[in-house]
Amino acid sequence: MFVFAASDKGGTGRSVTSSNLLYRSALQGNDVCYLDFDFGSPTAGAIFGIERAENGTTSGSGMHRFLLQEVYQPERIDVWTATDRRGIRDGQANTGRLVLLPGDVGGGDFPDRADLVGRCLELFLRLNEEFSLCMVDLSAGRNLAVEMVLKVTAMPEMQKITSRWLVFHRWTRQHVVAAGGLVNGPRGLLTIAEKSGHDRQQFANNLRYVRTAVIDPAPSTQSGLTAKQGIWLDECNRRLTRLAGEHQVGKNLLLGSVPLDPMLQWQEQLITDKDVVSGVANQETRNAFDLLARRLVDDSSWETL
Amino acid sequence: MRIEPRQHLLETWKATIQSSWRDGAWRWGGRDGSNSISDAEQLLCILLPATQVGPFGLDRPNATADAMLEALRPLGDEKTIPLNLVRIATEYFTRYVDNDRPIFSGGSYYKPDDGAKLTEVQQARDIVDSFAISVTLSLATIGFVRIFRQSVTRMGLRRELRQLERLASTRLTAAMVGLLRSFSTHVFEADDDPGQILLQTVNKAGLPSKTVVNQFRSVLQETIASFNEVLIGSGQTEDLESANALFECGWSWGIVKDAPAVPLEYKSSGREKESTAAGAPDEPAEEIGPQPDGVAENKPYLYFTVVAVDAIEDLFSERTRVLGLLNEEQQRLSRALQLRWDLTLTYWATVATFGGGPVWPLEDPPWQTTDGLRSEYYTLLVTSIVVKDLVRKRGSDARLARIGSVLSDLANEARVTRKHRPGDSGVKLHSPGLRVSLEGSLEDSPDEKANAVWFVGEFASLLLQRCIAIAGLLSDVEERAVLLRLADRVWDHLARRRLTETAHRKLWDQPALVFDDLPEYESPSWYYTERVVAGLVSAANLLSEEPLVNDRLVVRAFDLLYEAEHLYDMELMRGSADASLEVMDVLTEIRAKLERARAIARTRPGAASALVNWVLMELDGLEAVRHSESTAI
Numbered sequence: 001m002f003v004f005a006a007s008d009k010g011g012t013g014r015s016v017t018s019s020n021l022l023y024r025s026a027l028q029g030n031d032v033c034y035l036d037f038d039f040g041s042p043t044a045g046a047i048f049g050i051e052r053a054e055n056g057t058t059s060g061s062g063m064h065r066f067l068l069q070e071v072y073q074p075e076r077i078d079v080w081t082a083t084d085r086r087g088i089r090d091g092q093a094n095t096g097r098l099v100l101l102p103g104d105v106g107g108g109d110f111p112d113r114a115d116l117v118g119r120c121l122e123l124f125l126r127l128n129e130e131f132s133l134c135m136v137d138l139s140a141g142r143n144l145a146v147e148m149v150l151k152v153t154a155m156p157e158m159q160k161i162t163s164r165w166l167v168f169h170r171w172t173r174q175h176v177v178a179a180g181g182l183v184n185g186p187r188g189l190l191t192i193a194e195k196s197g198h199d200r201q202q203f204a205n206n207l208r209y210v211r212t213a214v215i216d217p218a219p220s221t222q223s224g225l226t227a228k229q230g231i232w233l234d235e236c237n238r239r240l241t242r243l244a245g246e247h248q249v250g251k252n253l254l255l256g257s258v259p260l261d262p263m264l265q266w267q268e269q270l271i272t273d274k275d276v277v278s279g280v281a282n283q284e285t286r287n288a289f290d291l292l293a294r295r296l297v298d299d300s301s302w303e304t305l
Numbered sequence: 306m307r308i309e310p311r312q313h314l315l316e317t318w319k320a321t322i323q324s325s326w327r328d329g330a331w332r333w334g335g336r337d338g339s340n341s342i343s344d345a346e347q348l349l350c351i352l353l354p355a356t357q358v359g360p361f362g363l364d365r366p367n368a369t370a371d372a373m374l375e376a377l378r379p380l381g382d383e384k385t386i387p388l389n390l391v392r393i394a395t396e397y398f399t400r401y402v403d404n405d406r407p408i409f410s411g412g413s414y415y416k417p418d419d420g421a422k423l424t425e426v427q428q429a430r431d432i433v434d435s436f437a438i439s440v441t442l443s444l445a446t447i448g449f450v451r452i453f454r455q456s457v458t459r460m461g462l463r464r465e466l467r468q469l470e471r472l473a474s475t476r477l478t479a480a481m482v483g484l485l486r487s488f489s490t491h492v493f494e495a496d497d498d499p500g501q502i503l504l505q506t507v508n509k510a511g512l513p514s515k516t517v518v519n520q521f522r523s524v525l526q527e528t529i530a531s532f533n534e535v536l537i538g539s540g541q542t543e544d545l546e547s548a549n550a551l552f553e554c555g556w557s558w559g560i561v562k563d564a565p566a567v568p569l570e571y572k573s574s575g576r577e578k579e580s581t582a583a584g585a586p587d588e589p590a591e592e593i594g595p596q597p598d599g600v601a602e603n604k605p606y607l608y609f610t611v612v613a614v615d616a617i618e619d620l621f622s623e624r625t626r627v628l629g630l631l632n633e634e635q636q637r638l639s640r641a642l643q644l645r646w647d648l649t650l651t652y653w654a655t656v657a658t659f660g661g662g663p664v665w666p667l668e669d670p671p672w673q674t675t676d677g678l679r680s681e682y683y684t685l686l687v688t689s690i691v692v693k694d695l696v697r698k699r700g701s702d703a704r705l706a707r708i709g710s711v712l713s714d715l716a717n718e719a720r721v722t723r724k725h726r727p728g729d730s731g732v733k734l735h736s737p738g739l740r741v742s743l744e745g746s747l748e749d750s751p752d753e754k755a756n757a758v759w760f761v762g763e764f765a766s767l768l769l770q771r772c773i774a775i776a777g778l779l780s781d782v783e784e785r786a787v788l789l790r791l792a793d794r795v796w797d798h799l800a801r802r803r804l805t806e807t808a809h810r811k812l813w814d815q816p817a818l819v820f821d822d823l824p825e826y827e828s829p830s831w832y833y834t835e836r837v838v839a840g841l842v843s844a845a846n847l848l849s850e851e852p853l854v855n856d857r858l859v860v861r862a863f864d865l866l867y868e869a870e871h872l873y874d875m876e877l878m879r880g881s882a883d884a885s886l887e888v889m890d891v892l893t894e895i896r897a898k899l900e901r902a903r904a905i906a907r908t909r910p911g912a913a914s915a916l917v918n919w920v921l922m923e924l925d926g927l928e929a930v931r932h933s934e935s936t937a938i
Contacts, residue, residue: 201458241368250367251383252456305366305384305457 002124002161003135003296004149006189007168008182009175010140013212014168016268017258017289019047022135023079023088023270024286024293026098033076033099033131037149038139039064039110042103047268049085050077053102062104067119074101074123087272097131110144120152128161133297142182147192154197164296165189165207166255171214176240179209180247205304208255210292215260216284252305256292261285307793310845313800314354314361317838318376320811321350324829326379331393333400336828340412341401345438346835348397349445351377351390353838356445357624358845363387364452387453388462391469394446398472406594407479409435414759414832418742421755427746430757431597432559433609436483437616443477444619446470447630471591474632478569479593481620481638484613485538486564486596488645489557491604491675492544499675500551506666506673507659518549521659528651534644539564539603553656553675555605555649556613558743558759562603566596569634591634602744607674607686608761610649614693617646654694657687658704667691667711670718681718681731682739685767688712692774702781709775709788712768716791721765721798725820736816736823738762762814765802766836769795773843782855792844799837804829813837851908858910865917866902872924873899881927891927895920 005018019034026032036044042062045053056062059075066074079098083089110116127134138145153163167189169179183189193203215233225233244250263271263281271289275281295301325332325347333339333347354361360370369383380386401408411432417423450470457463493499495518508517522529529545529552539561544550569591620639625631631639657667666672672683688711695705716722720731739761746757769792776788804815804826812829873895882889898916906913 245365245367251369252366303384304459305388305462 001133001297002128002153002163003133004153004163004165005135005137005168006146006165006182007140008178009169012140012168012170012175013258013264013268014140015043015137016047016264017168017210017212017292018135018137018166019044020270020289021292021296022133023048023098024290025133025296026096028290028293029094029096030133030297031096031131032133032135033097033101033127034079035101035127035134035136036063036103037136037145039103039107039145040139042105042107043268044100044137045077045102047270048077048079048100049083049088049269050079050100050102051084052082053077053100056103056105056107058105060104062102062107064104064107064110066123067110067116068113069115069119076101085270085272087274088270099131110148112144116148117151117155120148121155121157124152124161125157142187142189142192146189147196150189150193150196150198154193163206164302165203166210166296167207168210168212169249171211171237171240171257173240173243176244176249177247180244180249183207184248206302207253208302209249209253210255211257213260213264214257255295255301256288258288258292259284306789306844306848308796308841308844310841310848311360314358314838314841314845315372315376316811317350317834317841318354318373320809321347321834322377322379324809324812331396336826336830337832338413340414341408341410341435342412342414342432342438343831344397344400345435345442346831348394349438349442349835350831350838352394352442352445352449353835353842354845355390356448357842359849361845362452363390364449366453366456387449391450391453391465394449395465395469395472397442398446398469398476401476402472404594405592407439407476409439409480409483411435411757411759415743415746415757416760418756418758423755423757424750426749427755427757430559430600430746430749431483432759433484433487433556433613434759436480436487437612439476439480440484440616441619443473443480444625444630446473447477448624448628451628451630474635475591475593477631478591478635478638481635481642482538482567482569482593482596483560484556484617485567485638485641485645486560486599487557487601487609487613488535488538488540488554489561489603489605490532490535490540490542490545490552490554492542492550492552493675494547495549495551498677499553502673502675502677503551503553503656507656509660509662509664509666509669518551521551522548524655524659525652528648528655531644531648535648537565537641538567539599540645552652553605554645554652555607555610557601557604558606558609558741559601559745560597560599561601562599562745564599567638569593570637600745600748604676604744605649606741607683608739608741608759610653611686611689611767614646614649614690617642618693650690650694650697653687653690657691665707668707670711670714680734680739681715682734682761682764684711685715685764685771688715689767689771692771696774696778700778702779702784705775705779706781706784706787709772709779709784709791712772712775712788713791716768716795719764719768720820721768722791722794727821732816732820732823734764735762735820738764762816763833763836765795765799766813766833766840769799769837769840770843773840773847777843777847777850780853782853785853799840854908854910858914859907862902862906862910862913862917865914865921866899866906869902869917869920869924870899872921872928876924876927888927891923895923 005014007014015038022032022034034044036042042056057075061071061073061075063074065071077100079100080089136149152158167179167183169175181188190200190204194200259282261282263275271281271286276283276286333344335343335347337343355363361373363369363373363386366383366387374383377386380389409431410429411434412428415423415428447470450466454463454466457466495504495514504514504517507521532542532545535541540554545552619625621643658665667684667687670684671679671681672687673679674683688708691708718731719734720729725732737760741759741761743757743759747753772788772792772795776785776792779785779788798819801819802814802816803811806827809829812834814830814833815826817823817825876892882892898920902913902916
């Protein structure tokens with residue numbers, strides 16, 4: 001299965017959420033890989049705690065150069081062994097494979113070249129045989145990478161392979177509107193997908209939203225907030241819910257929400273069970289990632305009305 | 306109001322689901338078994354709040370509130386809850402159809418007289434209670450489907466929704482036809498027994514009969530003339546012309562004997578086009594089957610009149626109009642029903658408040674029906690109709706308050722707000738309730754052995770509904786408070802009557818918890834629960850409106866505001882803001898509070914006064930420092 005992570009704005013927590021989601025999926029026993037298609041600023045290495053590929057690999061065979069056919073094989077990093085974080089390295093049994101295909105340092109955007117599509121298709125088909133879940137992290141906004149993968153997934157060879165889309169947005173007015181625009185707008189994903197040969201409805205059925213850095217207005221988790229802040233949040237939440245419905249970013253298309261976590265606010269990284277046990281990360285955040293990972297592959301979560 | 310409708314509606318939802326939803330299936334029936342009325346009531350316990358109280362909406366999955374999802378958790382999430390409701394409703398609407406004819410039988414709600422046994426034909430008779438609840442349920446369902454459909458794209462689901470809407474719409478038409486065929490005009494002469502009783506009831510001033518008859522006919526002149534427009538269904542009459550003729554009108558218990566069939570003119574119109582495109586264009590789109598003959602006595606029954614009047618009101622409610630829930634034919638039937646509704650309201654309001662005397666007939670309980678029966682129940686029922694009339698006419702506070710004190714008396718008489726004594730007759734109003742003998746039902750019994758009767762035990766819940774209705778109409782703060790206090794006390798009574806056994810906990814009704822020596826029940830009465838839910842729904846809607854405003858308080862708030870604003874301006878003039886950042890913060894806060902107070906002074910003078918009081922204290926605190934002894938240099 002291929003999952004494409006998109007967002008309209010930067011700073012939505014797209015990369016950190018999809019990395020954590022993938023990490024949980026690997027812990028659940030699935031063989032998974034992460035393709036860093038954020039060519040402008042590949043940061044997945046940093047999130048996985050791999051110092052040598054912090055802002056993309058320096059080996060010269062990252063995703064960018066591979067697609068431009070400058071190298072034959074893309075570099076693969078086994079996260080379990082390559083990570084510098086002991087919390088990730090240690091004591092993981094019965095897990096699936098967790099492989100990162102990093103971007104290149106200073107990659108930049110693509111030229112619009114037809115042969116890229118073929119190259120990308122070839123890569124996808126190969127990875128699909130090896131992994132049960134491939135997460136493709138696309139850079140923010142509408143860009144050539146997005147258009148390329150839409151073309152690739154519309155090709156006959158990809159028809160038998162499930163492709164799902166996750167659109168990440170923060171739970172604020174601007175982000176909700178932007179996410180709705182990214183999908184349904186005049187130059188939105190649905191339109192580009194249709195132009196690339198996808199069935200519009202079917203494509204829409206395979207697209208869900210993920211809300212990130214959400215402050216839950218329920219009183220029990222609002223510790224530290226004054227009553228007035230609580231009321232204000234509650235009212236905002238109510239209005240946002242309505243707004244989201246109007247922009248077709250509503251609950252019925254929501255795959256899950258990730259709460260605001262102080263740890264992720266300071267540093268974008270994987271949250272390990274150890275972090276939770278030692279009390280630096282919130283249990284709710286970890287659970288949200290875990291639930292997302294399960295829902296992502298659970299067909300009943302993808303049923304539509 | 307201490308009722309907290311939100312909390313209690315949520316509780317009732319939870320309880321209903323716990324009792325009805327077992328192993329992924331809906332179980333019909335309660336204390337009195339399953340029948341077309343009870344099942345509708347059971348379903349409405351969920352659907353009524355969901356369609357009539359904004360925050361309880363379930364038809365827009367994107368906007369469903371978390372508290373609602375939590376209460377209905379066993380039914381699924383925001384997507385599966387409405388789907389399950391659609392399926393349960395579809396089951397209801399297909400359950401009560403016999404060869405395309407929607408049936409409105411009273412079934413297990415019919416009780417035999419004196420231990421005899423009712424025949425199947427008797428139990429299968431259509432009854433007004435079922436017509437009425439079907440109108441409410443169908444409208445709720447159609448509205449629900451209309452809105453929910455906007456979120457549904459899957460073809461299969463859309464088909465299900467279309468089917469449900471068609472079923473509900475057909476049942477609605479059939480129920481409206483049923484109501485048109487059970488309307489009754491009972492005409493009698495002043496010298497007949499009913500005439501004598503009626504005159505006795507209305508003649509509070511002790512005038513000669515002849516004068517009263519003349520008064521009666523002249524006050525109701527327009528109503529009498531309007532009977533010429535009653536041209537379809539039952540209740541048509543030409544006997545009202547006689548100068549000595551008196552009458553009463555309203556709904557009988559079922560389809561009136563010899564009631565003519567109501568011709569349906571329906572041809573497929575805009576709304577149904579989509580679904581009937583395949584059918585022949587000349588055929589009526591809604592097949593309600595043959596219209597059965599009636600047996601019911603041609604006399605209005607107060608209980609059934611109230612039930613019908615309540616339901617008919619739903620046909621021209623704001624929701625029905627805004628969502629356009631009626632098709633063309635139904636609009637025609639609705640107009641016909643509205644005429645009968647108007648006649649009935651005017652008639653009963655006139656009789657109940659007849660004459661210019663200091664005491665209305667209504668204020669001299671118990672009410673006596675024209676067949677000579679007396680009960681506090683009848684007083685409550687007549688009051689209910691009068692309340693509707695006052696709603697319609699925006700009655701004066703004085704009249705509303707008088708009705709309010711009638712309700713207060715009734716609450717006492719029925720031992721809702723008073724303690725009861727052993728053998729108290731007031732207890733009988735709750736259990737077994739008012740016994741209504743359904744005249745005409747003997748016809749279906751071989752050898753005319755068993756007469757069907759109907760037990761009406763909704764007293765306290767009806768009382769709650771009417772208290773809240775009147776409270777909502779009153780614009781006088783104190784009078785409203787009186788009524789709300791009464792509603793609170795009635796609610797306290799109702800809350801104690803909830804079942805306590807685990808499976809059906811928090812559902813109604815267990816009168817034995819309040820009154821001694823009554824039988825105990827295990828299962829819930831949906832009849833009763835639905836009525837309490839309806840009461841809570843009206844309470845919830847009352848709370849969505851702004852509080853009443855006391856004019857004296859507004860004047861006071863503005864007086865305070867003037868002083869505070871002036872003192873504030875003086876403080877600015879002195880340049881106190883430059884003293885320190887902290888002083889500036891205080892002044893900024895004061896300014897914000899003053900602005901807020903001015904903005905709300907007319908709508909919430911109490912809150913505005915409180916804000917200004919705070920401001921005055923702060924300002925005086927600053928000023929006092931200047932005059933303190935230790936400041937003297």
